[in-house]
Amino acid sequence: MKFRLLGHMHATSGDGEEVELGPAKQRSVLAMLLSDAGEVVLADQLVDGLWGAAPPPGARGTLYSYVARLRRALHAHGVELRRHTGGYVLQVEQEQVDLHRFLRLVDEAQAVHEGPWAAALLHEALSLCRRELLVGLPGPWAAGTRTRLEQVRVAAALRYHEIQLAAGRGEEIVARIYELAMAHPLDERLAAQLMTALYQCGRQAEAVQVYEAVKENLGSRLGVAPGPDLRGVLLRVLPDRHPAAPTASTAAPHAAPHAVPVAGVHLLGAPVVGAPVVGRPRQLPAALADFTGRDQALDEVVRHLAGSSEHGVGLAVIAGPGGVGKSALAVQAAHRLCQSFPGGQLYVDLHGLDPRPADPAEVLERFLRALGVHRTAIPDGLEPRAEMYRDLLAERRVTVVLDGAGGEAQVQPLLPGAPGSAVLVTSRYRLPGLPGARPWQLGMLPRHDALDLLRAIAGRERFEREPRASDELVRLCAGLPLAVRVAGARLAARPHWPVGRLAARLADPRLCLDELSHGTADVRATLAAGYRLLEEPARRLFTSLGLDGRTRFSAATAAALLGADLPAAHDLLARLVEVCLLDAAGGDEFVMHPLTVVYARERGQAEERATARTGS
Known part of the structure; x- marks a missing residue:
């Protein structure tokens, strides 16, 4: 099993299925046990962690009930929660828990002096820890752990940013720093790094705005002025200053277009009175330096979007199986389109196949803030936010990347309404219901x-x-x-x-x-995400094909394995093709990727063992 604490807590079995963990307090008990995986956690610690110094009557009985339910749920997937003198031991390896992987990577990075290697370790650690921590877990333990982990995350991010800025890579990380600085508006270290990154992008005016926003926040909330370090960064980035010998951490490798003032925008949560305000987002992840094998598709996508946006919203849908490189192609194309769409780049991972996909209303809130709308001016509800979003994009040329869409309904509210912008959507599905979309279906690399x-x-x-x-x-x-x-x-x-x-x-x-x-890269987990989309009959066919072991077969073979008639087999095969777990090879022939066959066999064998245990 694998356990995630850094975000919405959930667990997945060895074959990628999500495991039901029960109500919030029961999840908190599991989280405490996972934080000390393999060690004894006393029952008194669990009670204190859930209820604090004044537990309610019957608290210990409630705890025993939580532990019993967790023991049953975990035992079904081969994980043992054992009673030990005065407490409990959860017998899992620390590498099965994202929290421990995160802390290990941070510790390894601290021991490394070479900048590039430390940056690689920190990047991997921070990729595990991008969202809010321990979401929805109640109790004093969760609150205290959340605070401590956030301190570790910020410290790791500061060092990662420092290494990247020293190498002149401000443009690659400015969106990452901005996101963290928004969450910590009084942190002068993050503000200094954000100002430096903006300066490296040629966005000096925005760097000055960050300083003014932090100054306003510090003065109004704490009654203090920015410290000497932040003031020193301001002196280096002021547009009318020309340092004699700019360093790697402040040199701007190339100039960006002049910022466009937008009324009513507030950086870092505080209004900047009288300052020009910018709502030109640059949210794209870094393009892959080793992008390989998709040159033709990349050229086609870029030409299509650059040429079609004058007459309508340019819309490209990049579809294909998990792990085929859809996101990499979309991000690479979006970077290539920056000059054609100078109004900015919006990016979101929609997590369309996750148990909790991104809510379009929440995505619109993020987009509106990135476009310069203060949080107090953002309306409630999906439709009012979509209307404001379309209105803001009507006069701009913006690239929007909607990564990992789960369906047309998730995408529709996020589309601009007027010509001039370009949208790239990636999905396991082909999304034929999106009007005007040009599809690209990615296959395997030669x-x-x-x-x-x-x-x-x-x-x-x-x-x-x-x-x-x-x-x-x-x-x-x-x-x-x-x-x-x-x-x-x-x-x-x-x-x-x-x-x-x-x-x-x-x-x-x-x-x-x-x-x-x-x-975070895992072929099994990627295949499991597609499997979770299937209904029971399609799952049964999928596992039967895996146990059979062939990579190429006919519809008649599938019908025989399922014990069904040919029309029923065709319907289920079409469903497998739809979620990219199977390819149609023409006629009545179908092809399954060899790694998908391995996963389907694993699933089939696991279900056979489960059936044998229950005796059904």
Whole structure:
């Protein structure tokens, strides 16, 4: 099992299914046990963590009830919660808990002096911890832990930003710093880094606005003025100052277009009276330096959006199976379109396949704030926010990236209403219900592109020393970019491993999907997200195909495995194709990706074992 505490708490079984964890206080008990995974947690600690110094009558009995329910839920997935003298021990490895992975990565980064390696560790750590922490968990323990973790997160982010700014990468991280600075409007360290990043982007006027906003906040809330460090950054970024020898942390590599004043905007939550205000968002994630194998699709998407936006909203839908590189293509295209759409770039991960997908109304609130609307001026409700959003975009040329959409209904409210903007949508679904959309269906990488990507990630010399093992590794990844990236990352993290060792482990179907996991990138979890979309009959066909083991088969074969007639089999096969767990090969033939077959077999075997245990 895997457990997530850094955000909305949830747990997934080994095959990617979400595990029901019960009500909020019961989840808090599990969170306390997970925070000390493998160690004894006293019952008194659990009571104090839930209710504080004055627990209600019967608190201990309620705790026992929570523990009993958790024990049953976890035992069904092979995790044991054992009674120990005075308390309980949850027997899970710390690597199964995102909290412990986050803290381990931060500790490793602190021990590393080389900037690039420390930045890589911190980037991986912070990617686990982007949302609010321990969301919805009640009790004093959760409140205190939330505060302590936020301090660790901010400290890690400050060091990550420092390394990136010293390398002149302000443009890549300015959106990340802005998001954190919004959450901590009195933190002068974050304000200084945001000002530096804006300066590196050529956005000096906005950097000065940040200073004025922080000055206003400090004065009105604390009655103090900015400290000398922040004032020093202001002197370096003032537009009429020209330092004789600008450093890497303040030099602007290229100039951005002049900011456009927008009335009523407030940076960092405080109004800046008399200052020009900017609502030109730059929210795109960094483009991949090793982007490989999608040049034709990239050129087509860019040409389409650059040419169609004059007559309507340019809309591109990039569809394909999980891990095929949809998000990478969309972000790369959006970066290429920056000059054609100078009004800014909006980006959101819609988490369309998650148990809790992004709410369009909440996305619109984020977009409106990024476009310069103060939070007090944002209306309640989806429709009023959508109207304000469309009105703001009517006179601008903006690129909007809607990543990981779960369906047309999630996308529709986020589309601009007037010509002039470009929208890129990625989804497992083809989303034919979006009017005017041009679809792109991504497939697997050719062998030479997959090998080029591996070389870019893990080093060319390694693969040249072992050409046969390299070819075998590429074959086993079967062109899936996510699998190739994970394999490359695992080799890069293990420079002493020969390529053949990883290839041998991938060749073992019992180990294959375990090996294709690194940080937040996980092939099994990506396949599980598609499986969760299926209804029971389609799931049964999917697992039957996995147990059968063929990668290519006919509709008649599927009908025979299911014990159903051919029309019923066609309906279920169409559903598998719709969620990109299967490809139609023409006629009555279908193809399943080899890694999908491995996952389908895992699911089938797990369900057979569950049936055997229940005796049904």
